[in-house]
Amino acid sequence: MTAPDDVTAERADAARNRARLLEAAARLVAERGAEHVTMQEVAEAAGVGKGTLFRRFGDRDGLLIALLGEAEAEFEEAYVSGAPPLGPGAPAGDRLVAFGCALIERIAADTDLGAALGRQVIHERRHASRTGSAFHRHVSTLLGEAGVDGDHDMLAHALLAFANFETTDYLHVGCGIPVARLQATWVDLVRRVTTDRQVSWPPR
Numbered sequence: 001m002t003a004p005d006d007v008t009a010e011r012a013d014a015a016r017n018r019a020r021l022l023e024a025a026a027r028l029v030a031e032r033g034a035e036h037v038t039m040q041e042v043a044e045a046a047g048v049g050k051g052t053l054f055r056r057f058g059d060r061d062g063l064l065i066a067l068l069g070e071a072e073a074e075f076e077e078a079y080v081s082g083a084p085p086l087g088p089g090a091p092a093g094d095r096l097v098a099f100g101c102a103l104i105e106r107i108a109a110d111t112d113l114g115a116a117l118g119r120q121v122i123h124e125r126r127h128a129s130r131t132g133s134a135f136h137r138h139v140s141t142l143l144g145e146a147g148v149d150g151d152h153d154m155l156a157h158a159l160l161a162f163a164n165f166e167t168t169d170y171l172h173v174g175c176g177i178p179v180a181r182l183q184a185t186w187v188d189l190v191r192r193v194t195t196d197r198q199v200s201w202p203p204r
Contacts, residue, residue, distance in 0.1 A: 020046050021042065072131045075102070093191075101187070103135075103163045143156060155193060
């Protein structure tokens with residue numbers, strides 16, 4: 001039987017290894033871009049065997065999803081408990097507007113680490129990740145708080161389909177549509193779904 005102190009030490013070692021691996025991966029992504037970083041390079045930068053990296057994260061997508069969670073922590077803090085209108089204290093419709101407009105702005109920004117990482121993860125795993133689930137839960141909850149009559153779960157999927165990487169990249173990069181027009185469309189969608197004609201962006 002493993003002694004409690006040994007279990008605690010093993011957990012501490014695992015936490016340190018995970019932190020070291022994520023730090024090495026984040027450094028390489030910042031230097032070279034997520035699309036150019038391999039698992040072998042991350043393992044070498046962290047000073048561990050590649051097998052350790054795969055056991056910890058499963059595969060490259062697993063590593064990128066873990067990095068995505070770290071990169072999204074500040075944004076999550078802002079929309080969960082930050083200042084209004086993104087955070088609590090503003091009407092639900094205004095918070096929906098602020099959330100979607102912030103997402104669109106981040107996706108369109110070349111320097112946003114969360115967006116850069118998210119683009120490298122396949123659609124299904126990104127949406128099923130903790131970050132994707134948190135986005136969906138937040139929008140669904142705000143729809144309920146706004147008094148929307150309908151299937152909040154499916155409506156949240158529909159709204160977020162407009163503010164995801166595939167749609168925003170196609171419209172902004174592929175079609176040359178300005179970020180301001182994309183944000184205005186998000187505002188229009190929120191108005192129509194919530195039937196609240198008072199929501200606006202930027203907030204008054």
